[in-house]
Amino acid sequence: xxxxxxxxxxxxxxxxxxxxxxxxxxxxxxxxxxxxxxxxxxxxxxxxxxxxxxxxxxxxxxxxxxxxxxxxxxxxxxxxxxxxxxxxxxxxxxxxxxxxxxxxxxxxxxxxxxxxxxxxxxxxxxxxxxxxxxxxxxxxxxxxxxxxxxxxxxxxxxxxxxxxxxxxxxxxxxxxxxxxxxxxxxxxxxxxxxxxxxxxxxxxxxxxxxxxxxxxxxxxxxxxxxxxxxxxxxxxxxxxxxxxxxx
Numbered sequence: 051x052x053x054x055x056x057x058x059x060x061x062x063x064x065x066x067x068x069x070x071x072x073x074x075x076x077x078x079x080x081x082x083x084x085x086x087x088x089x090x091x092x093x094x095x096x097x098x099x100x101x102x103x104x105x106x107x108x109x110x111x112x113x114x115x116x117x118x119x120x121x122x123x124x125x126x127x128x129x130x131x132x133x134x135x136x137x138x139x140x141x142x143x144x145x146x147x148x149x150x151x152x153x154x155x156x157x158x159x160x161x162x163x164x165x166x167x168x169x170x171x172x173x174x175x176x177x178x179x180x181x182x183x184x185x186x187x188x189x190x191x192x193x194x195x196x197x198x199x200x201x202x203x204x205x206x207x208x209x210x211x212x213x214x215x216x217x218x219x220x221x222x223x224x225x226x227x228x229x230x231x232x233x234x235x236x237x238x239x240x241x242x243x244x245x246x247x248x249x250x251x252x253x254x255x256x257x258x259x260x261x262x263x264x265x266x267x268x269x270x271x272x273x274x275x276x277x278x279x280x281x282x283x284x285x286x287x288x289x290x291x292x293x294x295x296x297x
Contacts, residue, residue, distance in 0.1 A: 067107050075102045110141045
């Protein structure tokens with residue numbers, strides 16, 4: 051009976067769901083590693099991975115708690131409890147692995163910034179202002195060499211990053227300004243073309259009216275031409291009658 055219960059135990063289904071979630075998180079981490087840190091997709095993937103990792107951790111804890119309850123209540127055998135314990139340990143090990151992969155690109159910048167703010171609190175407002183709208187890991191470049199930098203060197207490094215980002219913003223502002231100028235030029239051209247089309251439409255209307263008048267005049271002339279033929283026949287007949295009468 052115990053084996054039948056084990057086979058139908060929802061705990062195993064939840065374990066499979068955890069493994070499936072683990073594979074999905076790893077896929078997202080792989081996709082995230084291929085993106086630039088400043089890209090929107092990188093930030094979106096980071097947010098999605100954080101949520102899924104929290105879900106994964108919660109589900110692993112639930113599995114561990116359910117296993118503990120099942121072991122104490124003798125719902126499963128001791129051998130099955132040990133096997134499931136090893137499965138839970140594997141899930142926990144994978145959680146640590148995912149967390150390590152997630153923070154590998156972020157650890158140094160976050161740790162160095164925290165150290166700088168703790169040693170120089172006056173810079174906290176500037177640092178906090180810099181992090182709004184930008185990825186936290188962009189403050190300091192990745193690399194173990196940051197561990198040996200002094201506070202002044204870290205501050206200079208931060209200033210260089212700020213200057214680089216300001217230059218990027220200036221370039222972006224120039225691009226937006228050029229795009230605006232192009233849009234204004236396109237708008238002016240469209241308005242000019244609309245005026246040309248309106249003038250062309252008026253000209254076509256006047257031409258159509260003249261064509262209609264000309265057609266009407268042609269019809270009148272045609273009708274008059276037919277009447278002249280009758281008059282000629284009448285005159286010829288009159289002359290013939292006069293000639294016969296005289297003879």
